[in-house]
Amino acid sequence: MRPRVGHIQFINCFPLFYGLIEKKFLLEIELIKGNPTDLNRMLKEGELDLAPISSIAYAQNYEEYVLMPDISISCDGEVKSVYLFSKVPIEELDGKKIALSNISATSVNLLYILMHFFYKIEPHYFISAPELGAMLLEGEAALLIGDDALRAKYKQEKRLFVYDLGQLWKDKTGLPMVFAVWAIREEFAQKNLDTIRLIKNTFVDSISLSLENVEEVAAKAAYWEDFTTSYLVDYFKSLRFDFDLSKQEGLEEYYRYAHKLGILEKVPPLKILNI
Numbered sequence: 001m002r003p004r005v006g007h008i009q010f011i012n013c014f015p016l017f018y019g020l021i022e023k024k025f026l027l028e029i030e031l032i033k034g035n036p037t038d039l040n041r042m043l044k045e046g047e048l049d050l051a052p053i054s055s056i057a058y059a060q061n062y063e064e065y066v067l068m069p070d071i072s073i074s075c076d077g078e079v080k081s082v083y084l085f086s087k088v089p090i091e092e093l094d095g096k097k098i099a100l101s102n103i104s105a106t107s108v109n110l111l112y113i114l115m116h117f118f119y120k121i122e123p124h125y126f127i128s129a130p131e132l133g134a135m136l137l138e139g140e141a142a143l144l145i146g147d148d149a150l151r152a153k154y155k156q157e158k159r160l161f162v163y164d165l166g167q168l169w170k171d172k173t174g175l176p177m178v179f180a181v182w183a184i185r186e187e188f189a190q191k192n193l194d195t196i197r198l199i200k201n202t203f204v205d206s207i208s209l210s211l212e213n214v215e216e217v218a219a220k221a222a223y224w225e226d227f228t229t230s231y232l233v234d235y236f237k238s239l240r241f242d243f244d245l246s247k248q249e250g251l252e253e254y255y256r257y258a259h260k261l262g263i264l265e266k267v268p269p270l271k272i273l274n275i
């Protein structure tokens, strides 16, 4: 049976697949698409063998998972696709209603952490379908991630205050922020190390190729969208796809805050596969 591999249907994953599509990098996998909360659930329930999932979802199930080395979806400053859109300055959101995208897990908890520890305010949160207009009918502010955030920022209405959560995290902690990690079900990993090594190398090669040809990749990704190529070039340059020590440090710090806030029972070890 081919490995069942998750795929986040966001533009930010395009550089991972560019090499596979363009250069026909050989990879025998069954690709299953979904948004992050779908993939978080499918990996947990064993419908997938490995997938990019919300980094908080790894922490919630780490006993059953191991981590792919060298790959993540992170930023070190602006991320440009995780935004809080607000009718008032962030400091004035105490006691106000904030709508949260129902396809996010990491960023929702990042917002809780930023508000509680750094802004020292306690808004009322509610989960919503990721549609800015509808979210702001009921809420004073709205959190969007991925393509929804990219699109909303692109046609940004001037009257809104817009906060990049990657940048806020960097300002407050000095660290990179890891939004997604590649988690593998541990049982599958133990039996399929060679396959995992091949998958990892293929994606790492695809990312390098994409970053070397970022204009072309952005033009292809922009083809079906309203974005200009340069908007996506900027975006791909803000993202970080590696999982080096500084990303690991940022992730551990995020987990420590999540634990302090009662979101996580434990700060999990980063069980990174040695392959």
Ligand SMILES: C=C(O[C@@H]1C=C(C(=O)O)C=C[C@H]1O)C(=O)O
Pocket: 008, 010, 012, 036, 053, 054, 055, 073, 079, 081, 082, 103, 104, 105, 106, 107, 108, 145, 146, 147, 149, 179, 180
């Ligand atoms: C940077 C992003 O990270 C995403 C944010 C996620 C989350 O909040 O749970 C999950 C996967 C990532 O792809 C983004 O898509 O905007």
